[in-house]
Amino acid sequence: MNKSQIHRVRPWPGFLTSSKELGSFGDVNCMEQLLVHCASAIENNDATLSQQILWVLNNIAPPDGDYNQRLTWAFLRALIVRAAKIGTCKMLTAMATAQDYSNLVLHTHRFSVLELANFVDLTPWHRFGFTASNGAILDAVEGYSVVHIVDFSSTHCMQIPTLIEAIATRLEVPPLLKLTVARLTEDVPPMLDLLSYDELGLKLVNFARSRNISLEFRVIPFSPSDDFAHLFGYLRVLQQQHQQLAAFAEALIVNCQMMLHFIPDETLDNITTSSTPYNSLASCSSLSPSSFSSSRSMFLKTIRRLNPTIVVLVDEDADFTSTNLVCRLRSAFNYLWIPYDTADTFLPRGSKQRQWYEADICWKIENVIAHEGLQRVERQEPKGRWVERMMEANFRAVAFGEETAAEVKRMLDDHAAGWGSKKEENDLLLTWKGHNVVFATAWIPA
Known part of the structure; x- marks a missing residue:
């Protein structure tokens, strides 16, 4: 791309095309601004401007470039999918299709159990939450x-073997374990192959037996987009059983590992019927959790009525809840550079695992950018907002023990030097190059 070609591009608001600025086209801030203006043009059905920005981005953000370029390409792809989905900018979609449609087709991998276990171990993204919550659970169940x-987890019980191992190692008299797994009915990465949850449960029962622990396994379907009737009905039965068995020293643990953000952050009616415009550049504020009857708040209050021994909540410390597309894009862009950056430190270019890893990130970006309503399930909230929700549901935060914090640090020694952890009041946070990535919090009934 030469300077004469660049000067033929129609200028758009806030973007400088003077020769002094031409060298900044590959800068990450420039890429973000290009994506913002492309999103705005698509929402305003401005096909001409959309095509011009697309042409520039296609030249500076190849799908096999550095991590900033791959990140930008993933967002550009998501914007094209959105344009095709909502039926605007047909010329834009046709142009992208003519250039290289194969790059727009997303192939997410379905893992075998062994592949998924190895995949989860690649980074501390999930291992951090496993380690922190295992420590909190072990402290809470001693004597029961x-x-x-x-278990509400997005990784198909990958935490449970580590918890069984920790119980077998640390507790002199291992308790009887009852495991109830909430199985997501929607397909979200990472995805399992054809192995059923009954088969997965049998593997866990056999593994527990090999560690001299008795394990009972059951599974219930969990669909964040339905009315929760089935799940809440089960939880009510569970509450009655727990109250009857409390005298027999039964501890009830609710373990939430990166799944609760799939619950809609508004009422279902709000999400289905909302006519909020998405192309306003002015309003970037998300709705306050107390400004509507939230499905998340209702869910947490139902959990509170079970009077659990402890609740552990782990999730990504990001905010993808804005109803404004541009604000959501900015928030996601300034968070999801992290997995792309980390991929360059531990996965060789062209490897299958890197393809699987980045395809899962692309799926998340597409869901955040291209979809609305019930189809948009990636609705992460930052730690502070979850803390507010838990306190509103009448929970009280408890601190992680020093041994748990030390175990997290030892686990991080297995990974790249950029990873770190820090304590923030009662909570633990995973960081990458000083940026917050995942938070872990622990709660008991107030």
């Missing part, structure tokens, strides 16, 4: 003869 774990 029965431990019932209700």
